[in-house]
Amino acid sequence: MFKLKKLNIILGIFILLLIGVATVSHAEEVTTEDMKNIDFEWITQTNGKHEDHNNLRIKVKNVSLIKDNTYYIHLSHNKDEKLSVTDRDSIDDEIWTTRIYGYGTEIFENSNEELVGSFNNLDNIVAENGNIYIWICELEKDTSTAKIVVEAKEINRINQLPLGGNRIDVSLDDIGTFFSCWETKGENERNVNVKIGIVSDNNILKAIKNKETNSMEELLTYAKSAKSIYNKTLSLTYSESLINDIDLVDGKYYYVYAKLDDENGKYFPIEDVILCQASVVNSAKTLYNYLDDGFSWNLSEEDTNKEPTKTPEEDKTQKSDDKETDNTTATNKLPYTGMPCIIISSVALIISTLIIAVKLKKYKGI
Numbered sequence: 001m002f003k004l005k006k007l008n009i010i011l012g013i014f015i016l017l018l019i020g021v022a023t024v025s026h027a028e029e030v031t032t033e034d035m036k037n038i039d040f041e042w043i044t045q046t047n048g049k050h051e052d053h054n055n056l057r058i059k060v061k062n063v064s065l066i067k068d069n070t071y072y073i074h075l076s077h078n079k080d081e082k083l084s085v086t087d088r089d090s091i092d093d094e095i096w097t098t099r100i101y102g103y104g105t106e107i108f109e110n111s112n113e114e115l116v117g118s119f120n121n122l123d124n125i126v127a128e129n130g131n132i133y134i135w136i137c138e139l140e141k142d143t144s145t146a147k148i149v150v151e152a153k154e155i156n157r158i159n160q161l162p163l164g165g166n167r168i169d170v171s172l173d174d175i176g177t178f179f180s181c182w183e184t185k186g187e188n189e190r191n192v193n194v195k196i197g198i199v200s201d202n203n204i205l206k207a208i209k210n211k212e213t214n215s216m217e218e219l220l221t222y223a224k225s226a227k228s229i230y231n232k233t234l235s236l237t238y239s240e241s242l243i244n245d246i247d248l249v250d251g252k253y254y255y256v257y258a259k260l261d262d263e264n265g266k267y268f269p270i271e272d273v274i275l276c277q278a279s280v281v282n283s284a285k286t287l288y289n290y291l292d293d294g295f296s297w298n299l300s301e302e303d304t305n306k307e308p309t310k311t312p313e314e315d316k317t318q319k320s321d322d323k324e325t326d327n328t329t330a331t332n333k334l335p336y337t338g339m340p341c342i343i344i345s346s347v348a349l350i351i352s353t354l355i356i357a358v359k360l361k362k363y364k365g366i
Helices: 002-030 032-037 122-127 202-209 215-225 312-324 339-364
Strands: 039-047 050-061 070-076 115-118 132-139 146-155 168-173 177-181 191-198 230-235 253-260 271-281 284-289
Touching: 050 122, 070 122, 168 253, 168 271, 202 215, 215 253, 215 271
Parallel strands: none
Antiparallel strands: 039 050, 050 115, 070 132, 132 146, 168 177, 168 284, 191 230, 191 253, 253 271, 271 284
């Protein structure tokens, strides 16, 4: 009897071990199936006070990966790209640019930890125009076989930073010019169009001062169509002072509009606008960003209620229009003039005459 019980115990332990092995094997088999729920999130870094969209990484979420397996990533604008892998030798490092690794830790088996991949070509892909698609292949450690587990899944673009020098910062003084592009610009050298002009719309200035929603978007629209005192295309590496040749008025408000050259649609459009105030002290010139300590608001309540100041060109056009208009001829009926006035006067005269006649007749009979 004792031997039988001992045999049953051993048999029970053996069965439990088999169940455990089967469970582990089942988990490894379904891991790649879970890829259908995969999701992605962009990871940025901070450079001083600025959020920087260069040197991007991407967070891989909602997946269960096998710890000892290796996962490689490929990004492309072409969703119809045909890729195939069979083993490690078939994984071209020029195509499958990096491994996925644990965010601060190693990959945990069957874990939903957030995982991160950084890519040699990620910035270039994001900088270029077009949709972005991702492929992921899995290299199994034990068998050295490889297979694609995510194929041509579209990734949402990272949201652009707010306006106001957060996308393209421009530092301008009499010493030099300094550009900082905080949006993803890619590895190639890029050019930027710079346009500067006076902000004559006091309503926009008031909106920015009061931090109203979409006030910077209004300034962007204004700057793109307004007259300019400077408009040139420069390299992002340009460093000479460009405001030395501009007649700035101390205390005046200026817009600085900057747009990266998209090279005929090759690159995703990036534009920004900054509200600046001029400081002119003797020969020293500076355009202060509205977020800088050197910027000050000097708008009076009267200024903010004024209509937008016309530029000289607009004022000239208005004067020309006024000369062509004959103000001596009324285009609408004038109140109580002409025939209506005569009719009213006649009726009043007749009524007055009748009243006087009645009264005279009454007094005559006394």
